Amino acid sequence: MLKQQASSQNGAVSQNNNQKVSEMIDNYRQAKGNDEETAVNLRQAILQTMKDNPHLLEQRDNVTFLAHEIKAEEIAELNWDSPDHMVEFSDSLYQTRFKNDEFAQQLRQHATILLRRALYHFEEEEENLEKMFRLMRLVPTYLVDQNEELSRLRYRANAYEIRRVRRSRRSLYGYLFLQIILVLLVFPFLFINAENGRLQNQVEQLADVEIGDEGYQLLSYSEGVYWAVITAASIGYGDITPTTTTGRIIAGTLGTMGVITVGILAGLVLDWITPRQIP
Structure with a gap:
């Protein structure tokens, strides 16, 4: 009974967040080109909500907005709780069910830059290299091969493993x-x-x-x-x-x-x- 209530509450919260983001996206599109200050504030609010609720990436409109309207650097520069949080969101971008759509390349770029920023945090301290190594094993090989910085981090992680x-x-x-x-x-x-x-x-x-x-x-x-x-x-x-x-x-x-x-x-x-x- 308690599990059903908790599941029902989580579903209600998720639905409210989806509705909230949808409304903000609509308001952003109306404000874009007319009221830049409002548009910028709405962009930040949308990003913050998505950052705190990765399940919102399951909605096509949200992912479309993220791919077409948001630069990868904007996501990486958000105030993340921890590198683990950045990796979790990056993984959500990689695993989105719309990854084969026409904007898949933008999503992969967003995820790659965010993941790279997270890996930098682990690279700074020797005791975090084990976590960086494990994360690097989760990154798709083709992304590492296409990105010079990720290739460098892969080399660093492999060197740590040899040691x-x-x-x-x-x-x-x-x-x-x-x-x-x-x-x-x-x-x-x-x-x-x-x-x-x-x-x-x-x-x-x-x-x-x-x-x-x-x-x-x-x-x-x-x-x-x-x-x-x-x-x-x-x-x-x-x-x-x-x-x-x-x-x-x-x-x-x-x-x-x-x-x-x-x-x-x-x-x-x-x-x-x-x-x-x-x-």
Whole structure:
């Protein structure tokens, strides 16, 4: 019920805005050539209303007015709330259902200039380049090829992506190197000393408690490495198992770390090492 009421209210607001813009367009056409000051004020009011209500671009008369009467620079120089708002309106121009009509070229020019202005905002700061890259992937290829500035921004976005991939690769290699050190050196050492009782005794002395585990086992370094690799890979043959409380804690930690590592690598390795491309 509430959804129906909200939908009904939105429809009423949309209809009121359409009627309001239609009246202003009619008044503008009457004032044009007779009262330039009134015509200029009406142009600004129409633009402001369309800017705040992109759905108005679904009406043919509104789009016709925008294509024939408004210069692209006028739209770009409006007081936009944010670059995201500019991109949203630009996308509405690209996606208008009248884009194949005779004034499609003017609409594309409006959208391109507005999008370019929005992208400039993202280009100024390094942390916004990711957003600029994603937006550039949405721009039709033929528009980028035809516009020198958009081509430059595409090059800048692709250069950012190459740097991002290089940083990600370094992080990935560092993470893998750390995992190798842990699995081949640290965890085997801890597990061997836990199972032969040395680490267990140290824990009991430091904590001033007596764990009381029995059944210590003597393992070689090669057996410790074998156990660590099998545990980290979540295989767990069971031929070497922890017999002490400390050893079980170490085994649980390594097993959990192995599962997390495999999950992370499976989900991110392709994105980390493969650069995305802007067509």
